[in-house]
Amino acid sequence: MCGIVGIVGQHPVNQFLYDALLVLQHRGQDAAGIVTNDGEKLYMRKGNGLARDVFHTRHMLQLRGNMGVGHVRYPTAGASSSAEAQPFYVNSPYGIVLAHNGNLTNAETLKQEVFVDDLRHINTSSDSEILLNVFAHELEAQDKKLRIDEEDVFRAVEGVHRRCHGGYAVVAMIPGFGVFGFRDPNGIRPIVYGKRQVNNCTEYVLASESVALDTLGFELIADVAPGECVLINARGELFTRQCASQPVLSPCIFEFVYFARPDSIIDNISVHKARSRMGKKLAAKIKRVWPGHDIDVVIPIPDTSRTAALQLAIQLGLPYAEGFIKNRYIGRTFIMPGQAVRKKSVRQKLNAIELEFRRKNVLLVDDSIVRGTTSKQIVQMARDAGAKRVYFASAAPPVRYPNVYGIDMPAASELVAHGRTETEIEQELGADRLIFQDLHDLIEAVQKKNKSTVDRFDTSVFDAVYVTGDVTADYLDDLERMRNDAVKEKPSSRDETVMELYNTA
Numbered sequence: 278m279c280g281i282v283g284i285v286g287q288h289p290v291n292q293f294l295y296d297a298l299l300v301l302q303h304r305g306q307d308a309a310g311i312v313t314n315d316g317e318k319l320y321m322r323k324g325n326g327l328a329r330d331v332f333h334t335r336h337m338l339q340l341r342g343n344m345g346v347g348h349v350r351y352p353t354a355g356a357s358s359s360a361e362a363q364p365f366y367v368n369s370p371y372g373i374v375l376a377h378n379g380n381l382t383n384a385e386t387l388k389q390e391v392f393v394d395d396l397r398h399i400n401t402s403s404d405s406e407i408l409l410n411v412f413a414h415e416l417e418a419q420d421k422k423l424r425i426d427e428e429d430v431f432r433a434v435e436g437v438h439r440r441c442h443g444g445y446a447v448v449a450m451i452p453g454f455g456v457f458g459f460r461d462p463n464g465i466r467p468i469v470y471g472k473r474q475v476n477n478c479t480e481y482v483l484a485s486e487s488v489a490l491d492t493l494g495f496e497l498i499a500d501v502a503p504g505e506c507v508l509i510n511a512r513g514e515l516f517t518r519q520c521a522s523q524p525v526l527s528p529c530i531f532e533f534v535y536f537a538r539p540d541s542i543i544d545n546i547s548v549h550k551a552r553s554r555m556g557k558k559l560a561a562k563i564k565r566v567w568p569g570h571d572i573d574v575v576i577p578i579p580d581t582s583r584t585a586a587l588q589l590a591i592q593l594g595l596p597y598a599e600g601f602i603k604n605r606y607i608g609r610t611f612i613m614p615g616q617a618v619r620k621k622s623v624r625q626k627l628n629a630i631e632l633e634f635r636r637k638n639v640l641l642v643d644d645s646i647v648r649g650t651t652s653k654q655i656v657q658m659a660r661d662a663g664a665k666r667v668y669f670a671s672a673a674p675p676v677r678y679p680n681v682y683g684i685d686m687p688a689a690s691e692l693v694a695h696g697r698t699e700t701e702i703e704q705e706l707g708a709d710r711l712i713f714q715d716l717h718d719l720i721e722a723v724q725k726k727n728k729s730t731v732d733r734f735d736t737s738v739f740d741a742v743y744v745t746g747d748v749t750a751d752y753l754d755d756l757e758r759m760r761n762d763a764v765k766e767k768p769s770s771r772d773e774t775v776m777e778l779y780n781t782a
Contacts, residue, residue, distance in 0.1 A: 278536055278684050279363070279378040280304035280349040281468070282484040283448035283456040285509040287475050289313075291340040294347040297482070297489040298328040303538060304378070304485060305351035308362035312374045314452045315342030319374065323348075323362040344511065346450045348376035351685060361401045364450075365409045370417045371425060372452050377405035378485055379445035379466040379683040382747055387411060387440065408445060412437050425454060427508055427516045434459050434506040434520040442747050444529065444682030444735075446501070448483050455510035458483035462521035463744050464503030465529050465682045465735055467543045471495035472515075481509040486541040500544050502526070527744040530734040531684060533723045534673045535581055535644045544731055546723060549584055552644075554722035555672040556588030559642075559714050563593065563670070567712070572668060573637040576600035578655055579627070585672040586642035595640075600633035600659070623654045635663035641708075645673035647686055649693030649706060656707045669708040674716045675699065678741040679756055681748055686738060688757050716740060 280301030284290040294311050309331040310323025322336045328349060348363040364376040381387060384404040391397045391407060395414040399406050415436030419429045430451075437459070444465030448458045460468050470483045471490040482495050490497050501507050504521025528544050539549040563570060574596045577586035580603065590597035604626050633639075639659055646652050652669065659667045675694035680686045689695045694702050703711035714722075716739050724731060737743045 278304050278351050279376075280485045280489075281376045281378050281446060281448045281458075282347045282482065282489055283376070283450060283458060284345055284480070284482045285456050285511065285513060286343045286480040287478045287513070288343060289341065290343055290345045291337050293482075293493050294340075294345045295328065295332055295337065297484055297493060298347045298349050300489045300492045300538075301349055301485055302328055304536065305349040308350040308359065309348065310350075310362045310364050310376075311340055311345060311347045312364045312366065312450065313340045313342035313345035314374075314450060317452060318342075319366065319372065319452055321364070321366065323359070323364070325359045325362065344450060344452075344456055346374050346376050346448050346456065361403045363403075363405055365401075365403070365406050367397075367409055367413050370413065371454070373409065373413050373416070373449060374451075375405065375409040375412065375447060375449040377408055377445055377447050378468075379461065380404060380443050380681060381408060381441055381445065382443035382681055382745055382752065383441070384443075390440070408437070408441060408447065409449075411440055412449070415440075425451070427510070427518075430457055430508055431506055431516075431518040431520055434518075438462055438504060438521045442745050444745075446485065453511060455508055456481075456483065457506055457508035458501055459506040459520065460501045460503055462504040462524045463527040463735070464500075464524070464544070465527060465744065467528065467532060467537070468501045469497060469543075470499065470501060470507050471497045479513050479515075481513070481515060483507065486537055486543065488538045488541045491540070497542070525744075526730060526732045527735050528731060529680075529682060529684070530719065530723055530736050531645075531673075531680070531738060534719070536684070539581070539584060546725055546731070550725075551723045552581075552584040552672070553588045555714065555719065556585035556642075557592055558718035558722045559585065559670055559672055559712070560589040560592030562715060562718065563589075563712060567710070570668075571638050571666075572640045574598050574600075574633065575640045575642060576633060576659075578641055578643040578651075579603045581644045582642050582672060585644065589640075589642060589670070598633045600630050600639070600662075601627045601655075602630065603627055623651050624658075627655065627658065629658045629662040631662045633662075634659055636665055637663075638666040638668065639664045640668045640670055642670045642672065644671070645676060646671050646693060646702070646706070646713075647676050648691050649702070652693075653706045660707075666709045667707075668710045668712070669703075669706060670712040672714050673719055674713050674739045675702065676738045678738050679753055680738050681743060681752070681756065682735065682737075682745075684738075689753065690757060 282297040309328040312321045381404040397410045415433040446466040446468040504524035508516045533551045575590035577583045
């Protein structure tokens with residue numbers, strides 16, 4: 278899972294790119310990068326760590342230019358070394374910078390095509406570099422000329438859609454030409470664009486979530502449609518084109534459950550409102566299956582479950598209490614690489630307020646249960662704080678299957694619900710009772726009645742129905758072998774320089 282941003286402005290954009298990455302930091306905490314364009318030159322700074330640690334004043338001063346692309350990364354494909362931090366750059370043709378959020382399901386096939394047929398070399402294990410080279414080849418395949426235009430880019434994106442499968446949202450930049458973004462034909466991963474007026478001129482931004490636009494003072498225009506490409510040239514002119522033959526809007530429902538910030542709007546759906554409706558649906562299920570419950574208090578597991586937990590408490594007529602204090606300097610444990618690191622960080626991240634637990638039957642509410650590492654420890658923390666009984670409710674159904682479109686849950690064996698019944702999950706977590714949201718209720722909660730343009734949701738982590746239609750058992754077995762915690766690489770050294778890249782086209 279990653280965060281991406283691209284800006285075409287009238288003034289230097291380095292600060293705006295940095296501010297956007299701070300707002301999108303929840304989408305990736307492993308690495309960060311920015312590339313800016315000034316005339317014929319590109320300036321790059323990227324490395325491992327949070328955005329605030331990667332970019333210092335000396336770096337920002339050297340990131341010159343009125344156009345740029347930024348990225349925050351959590352590695353679901355490839356290693357965690359600083360060499361794989363994005364954006365990526367390829368010199369031919371014209372010089373192209375690209376940042377990608379998602380995962381290509383046919384990356385291995387494409388890698389061979391790029392090397393054998395396209396005569397291009399891949400220097401990392403990242404599928405984002407494969408995508409960049411596919412786009413570069415498709416652009417190079419257009420009529421040879423000194424200068425490109427919007428039609429060339431649109432035709433190249435059409436070629437990407439024909440060749441690349443999976444989930445991908447992309448922002449890219451060609452020096453001296455412009456910034457553009459596109460989304461896979463299923464619209465699995467989010468990307469939006471907006472504008473603002475500065476001194477009678479219009480500036481444009483593309484970003485993973487609308488909250489980045491809000492923070493920078495941009496007005497949301499729209500989501501990039503599935504298969505669509507949105508291009509802003511260096512003169513500040515906006516062009517759009519549908520580049521896929523049969524787009525079907527199928528956003529990942531887990532964006533609404535966990536990943537996106539609650540103050541974002543994705544595909545015309547408020548994340549906050551969706552989570553509020555999840556709480557109402559979950560309360561209705563508790564009334565239905567457990568009418569004689571003895572819950573004394575509802576306590577959320579911060580932060581993403583607060584909205585659902587509050588609505589659940591209201592619907593059940595129960596007290597709502599903040600029972601855990603969160604250390605905000607610890608990252609999100611679900612997206613931390615390595616089970617040992619996740620286990621260690623839970624106790625550092627949360628501390629229980631004993632007064633809210635002592636001699637009470639508490640219902641803990643979380644957005645979802647993935648590996649179960651956090652949930653199991655939190656149940657024990659509640660008992661240690663004096664709770665008589667500890668019940669647990671999940672605003673999402675059991676996560677039983679790997680995600681293949683860019684979320685770090687690729688190894689089925691690491692999912693606590695995989696191969697287990699709900700009763701067995703309850704026993705594994707040590708809860709006195711466990712309640713999961715039903716899938717049809719989750720879909721109804723996220724899908725606004727009669728208002729949303731969403732055709733369907735990707736719910737593959739719950740039901741193993743992969744919307745791209747190309748995910749086989751062999752593919753999932755390969756993911757299990759390549760990406761489980763035991764084989765993940767550790768982050769390597771940081772690059773402490775800003776690299777100046779010349780466009781030699």
